[in-house]
Amino acid sequence: MAEMNEIFHRHLKSTGNKITSQRNLILKVFLGAEGHVSAEEIYQRAKVEDQTPGFTTVYRTLKLLVECGIARGEKFNDGHTRYEYDYQQQHHDHLICIGCGLVVEFYNEFIEREQDRVTREFGVETTHHTLKIFGNCRTCREIDRKATVG
């Protein structure tokens, strides 16, 4: 995580940008959050800390983090963009519980290979893909069951 600071600062300097306390805080909050955070969540978590960057700065800083390969933004179906850690991460897909919003990452070699086959078949040169599987996790099914029975 200390290295992420370095990577971020290097990126800022090389593009003529400045290192600021807000940017440092947002990076720290982003790295400290597990998994998939929205700009709103970063904003709320940052508020707890010493300083309070505005929404504008959160959005602008997340864009910088995406630029330097630390974060990756993905639009989820609730209309919010979620940001996830992406530094030297292997590609993965998402399994999402529609009950509690839990997001599980997975990687499946077979699915990846089969996708390549499909795209070749259609003469398309793949750049990237997103696979999201929606369903109910064990916990949420248990809660549903109790609610129905009770």
Add this chain to the structure above:
Amino acid sequence: MAEMNEIFHRHLKSTGNKITSQRNLILKVFLGAEGHVSAEEIYQRAKVEDQTPGFTTVYRTLKLLVECGIARGEKFNDGHTRYEYDYQQQHHDHLICIGCGLVVEFYNEFIEREQDRVTREFGVETTHHTLKIFGNCRTCREIDRKATVG
């Protein structure tokens, strides 16, 4: 397509709604469009015809079409929701050209089965999934090549 009219009208009646010229026109335009249309596109295409439903009515009618199983809405990454025909259609995934926006539908039994295996492994009961593969189609690669060479 005449049967879609019937299905739509039956749905309207059974829910205490009324059959109007705007609703009929929007259904007609939707069925006449190939593939994946946005509300905007429906609105534009309807304008050409005799009457001109407002944006509001287009959105409200598309919601009705989704309700009765004729259409299905899916958020694409440009922020627009696209609607596609969904009456007794088999599930399918999408291959999208980032150059020209071409959308190809495909179905791959192997990928479907492998997805089921993954979800079972994580104890999740799947409800649905979306797989979008992005890339460049032959035509767009050809155009790119010429632009680079020329």
Add this chain to the structure above:
DNA sequence: CTAAATGCAAACCATTTGCAACGGA
């Protein structure tokens, strides 16, 4: 000192809603 950063307010853009006029059944 000076160009970049911040953050408020206002703008955006797709979609939704309030409401008064309109139109099927």
Add this chain to the structure above:
DNA sequence: TCCGTTGCAAATGGTTTGCATTTAG
């Protein structure tokens, strides 16, 4: 006639931008 529909205008919600003020280098 009567309740649902229409469509304008205004609201919404996530995200971006203009601009005057502040700050890093």
